[in-house]
Amino acid sequence: MRHGKKFNHLGRQTAHRKAMFANMACSLIEHKRINTTVAKAKALRQFVEPLITKSKEDTTHNRRVVFAYLRNKYAVTELFKEVSVKVADRPGGYVRIIKLGNRQGDNAPMAMVELVDYNTTYNPNGKKKAKTTRRGKSKKADAVESVDSGKETSSEEK
Secondary structure, eight states, rough: OTOOOOOOOOTOOOHHHHHHHHHHHHHHHSSEEEEHHHHHHHHHHHHHHHHHHHTOOHHHHHHHHHHHHOHHHHHHHHIIIIIIHHHOOOOOOOOOEEEEEETTTTOOOOEEEEEGGGGSSTTSSOOOOOOOOOOOOHHHHHHHHHEEEEEEEEETTO
């Protein structure tokens, strides 16, 4: 029976699980992107998104609540100063999970967890960079010989 099992315990005791999520969340805030298994990524999303929501309002109480979860003052500072500014207008969904395939050793499904607003290459709402086309001479044009007053010269000899 699964009574009262509302989240994935990941085969760990409570203290180990909380410490693991705190470490993973600090790494995510610091590096903006981490690789982990799909199960841990989904559980981390449930752990870190409420903390990012709390960081939108910079009060002493919210800082203390977030610090109780993360237990790293540098991560809390980064979260409240930089991350909260970027996600200020976003109503939720701060974390993106991209599946990467299976791990070589044990075939575990892997995923990349990243903060949505920090990915500049995959941002559908962001401004798109103008594409520039570079056209050079084609190989046929280099090979074609031009005839100049009865003498054959290639474009390389000019």
